[in-house]
Amino acid sequence: MPNAAHHQHFASDNYAGICPEALHWLLQANAGGHQPAYGDDDWTQRASDALRELFQTDCDVYFVFNGTAANSLALAAMCQSYHAVICTPVAHVETDECGGPEFFSNGSKLLVAESTSPAARRGKLTPEAVDTLVTKRHDIHYPKPKVVSITQATELGTVYTVEEVRAIAAMAKRHHLRLHMDGARFANAVAHLGCHPSDITWRAGVDVLCFGGTKNGLPVGEAVVFFDRELSQDFAWRVKQAGQLASKMRFISAPWLGMLEGDTWLRHARHANAMAQRLYAAIRDVAGVQVLHPPEANAVFAQLPRHAIDALHAKGWRFYEFIADGGCRLMCAWDTTPEAVDAFAADIAAVCAQG
Numbered sequence: 001m002p003n004a005a006h007h008q009h010f011a012s013d014n015y016a017g018i019c020p021e022a023l024h025w026l027l028q029a030n031a032g033g034h035q036p037a038y039g040d041d042d043w044t045q046r047a048s049d050a051l052r053e054l055f056q057t058d059c060d061v062y063f064v065f066n067g068t069a070a071n072s073l074a075l076a077a078m079c080q081s082y083h084a085v086i087c088t089p090v091a092h093v094e095t096d097e098c099g100g101p102e103f104f105s106n107g108s109k110l111l112v113a114e115s116t117s118p119a120a121r122r123g124k125l126t127p128e129a130v131d132t133l134v135t136k137r138h139d140i141h142y143p144k145p146k147v148v149s150i151t152q153a154t155e156l157g158t159v160y161t162v163e164e165v166r167a168i169a170a171m172a173k174r175h176h177l178r179l180h181m182d183g184a185r186f187a188n189a190v191a192h193l194g195c196h197p198s199d200i201t202w203r204a205g206v207d208v209l210c211f212g213g214t215k216n217g218l219p220v221g222e223a224v225v226f227f228d229r230e231l232s233q234d235f236a237w238r239v240k241q242a243g244q245l246a247s248k249m250r251f252i253s254a255p256w257l258g259m260l261e262g263d264t265w266l267r268h269a270r271h272a273n274a275m276a277q278r279l280y281a282a283i284r285d286v287a288g289v290q291v292l293h294p295p296e297a298n299a300v301f302a303q304l305p306r307h308a309i310d311a312l313h314a315k316g317w318r319f320y321e322f323i324a325d326g327g328c329r330l331m332c333a334w335d336t337t338p339e340a341v342d343a344f345a346a347d348i349a350a351v352c353a354q355g
């Protein structure tokens with residue numbers, strides 16, 4: 001166990017605090033005195049421009065409080081109420097947003113692509129799965145597929161390659177569907193791939209990206225990035241109606257400057273990914289531990305014996321065990337220390353040995 005004052009957990013990257021770079025710009029924005037409200041301030045303009053510069057395109061940018069709102073409102077902007085959104089069974093929009101996408105779209109249905117393919121077991125959607133769902137029915141009694149939603153990095157800690165995103169986009173285009181990307185851990189995906197952020201978004205065919213900041217060191221806030229600006233026409237009104245328009249928006253937007261300046265966002269994501277690799281290396285050969293697949297982003301997924309899970313919880317470690325029957329998600333953050341990883345790994349080895 002690490003000492004209590006610096007206790008780190010492996011439950012989620014949103015357990016971590018604010019990174020110094022984001023905090024710096026938060027304080028700068030506060031020191032800047034009065035500024036226009038509701039996003040008409042200089043900080044929001046600068047952060048939006050910085051995102052346009054990052055993506056090397058004239059995209060439309062909106063800041064909202066959290067990922068559920070970003071996804072729900074983005075999907076609502078892409079759908080009519082009679083449309084459907086294709087996603088995986090493990091998609092955050094399907095399992096962890098309390099029906100937000102359906103609610104904000106006035107009833108658009110999520111169509112889950114059930115599959116036992118190797119890609120599906122690693123949390124990925126495939127072009128074939130999209131094709132199967134779209135071509136299954138064409139009649140008026142079935143909701144009309146309109147959007148494909150993929151999560152990058154996925155909910156199972158894997159990362160779509162540039163080619164995989166392109167192939168899904170090509171299939172979507174063939175069926176006249178839009179492509180949405182839930183990028184709650186977009187930074188971790190880009191860090192893993194080593195590509196330019198545009199390569200797995202608009203250059204690959206993504207229409208709207210929900211770019212996560214919270215899990216990578218922001219205090220609060222995600223950016224909804226519209227590469228297809230047609231889709232964002234009325235978005236400001238949606239954001240306001242949903243209670244997501246921050247009156248002091250500069251405190252959501254200014255910290256993004258700290259993330260984007262000098263590629264801080266990538267440095268933090270690379271670190272979190274490296275900590276997941278360190279944890280993986282330390283526990284992969286421990287008897288009783290069964291890692292589901294090598295980590296690509298910032299989480300290790302592993303089966304642990306029940307007694308080991310209980311013993312780790314009793315020692316004060318927090319982590320999720322939401323994958324059926326002992327599959328645990330061990331998540332690293334931008335500030336996870338090598339010492340915390342080593343201490344956690346040592347405890348895992350110790351409790352497994354006690355079996």
Ligand SMILES: *Cc1c(COP(=O)(O)O)cnc(C)c1O
Nearest residue numbers: 066067068069092151155182184
């Ligand atoms: C964390 C997360 C979100 C956003 O969740 P909020 O708690 O609403 O900010 C969205 N998608 C994925 C895949 C996530 O892990």
